[in-house]
Amino acid sequence: MVSGRNDRQVKAIAEEVERYAATQGRTPLREEGWTEGEWVALDYGDVIVHVFDSERRDYYDLEHLWNAAPAYRPEGVASAT
DSSP, X not given: XXXXXXXXXXXXXXXXXXXXXXXXXXXXXXXXXXXXXXXXXXXXXXXXXXXXXHHHHHHHOHHHHHHTSOOOOOTTOOOOO
């Protein structure tokens, strides 16, 4: 999850994510939120990228929800913490 200060930043961040993913041969299976630019979701199947504006990120607080979820890490994959 990442956030921008306004709809222009949210869209620019999401565009950069798509640009990078394309260099890796990845295209999103589904995209949502481009029109409003408050919350853009890019679904790559095994990875979902959420780009929020600051207000939506605070309101939905997905980090809090995911903290309660069990972590799955395949063998040999280091933790990001």
